[in-house]
Amino acid sequence: MSGQPLSDGAGRAVGRTVTSAAAPADQRHVFHRQVRFGDIDSLGHVNNVRFFDFLEDARLDMLVVDRLRAGDPPHRGLVVARHEIDYRRPLTFRPDPVRVETWVTEIKPVRFTLAYEIKDDEQVFVKARSVMVAYDVEGARPRRLTEDELAYLKRFFVEE
Secondary structure (H helix, E strand, O other): OOOOOOEOOOOOEOOOEOOOOOOOOOOOEEEEEOOOHHHEOOOOEEOHHHHHHHHHHHHHHHHHHHHHHOOOOOOOOEEEEEEEEEEOOOOEOOOOOEEEEEEEEEEOOOEEEEEEEEEOOOOEEEEEEEEEEEEEOOOOEEOOOOHHHHHHHHOOEOOO
16 A cells, blocks of 8 residues: 545645555554644643544554555454553644654554654654554454454564
C-alpha cells in the first residue's frame, strides 16, 4: 500500500496514510492529523485528553481504513485494554498537520502493543502506547489473533 496525503483543496494533508507493501522491519504507519480548533483548550494548546483522539484516528486508519483501501477486510474485534501517554511539549494550533507515527512493539497470542509518536519534522509532542486485545464480541471474551492479523501486525513490528 502506498499513497499520497489527501488534500483539503489548499494542498494541506488532512488524513492519509503513507505506508509501503515492502515495508522494512522498522516501518511505521504514518497518519497526518490536522490540529482542529476544537482540540485547543483555554491555555492555547491541544488539550491532553484530545491527544487520545489523535491516537484513535491513527489506530483506526492503520487497522481499518488502510485495509479497506487495499481491498482487504478490516481488522475487527480489537479493543483497547490500556493507554499510556507521555506529554513531551505543548502542541498549538497550526496550519500544517502533525504526523502520528504508529508501530508494533509486542505481539502475543491474544494481544499486541502499539507505540506512537505525535510529531513534526523538528519535535516530538507526545509518546504513547496502547495495549490492544483481540476480542470475540459475540462470546464476550478475549480470542486469539488470527493468522491474517498476525501477518499484518508483523509488517509494523519494531523490537525495542
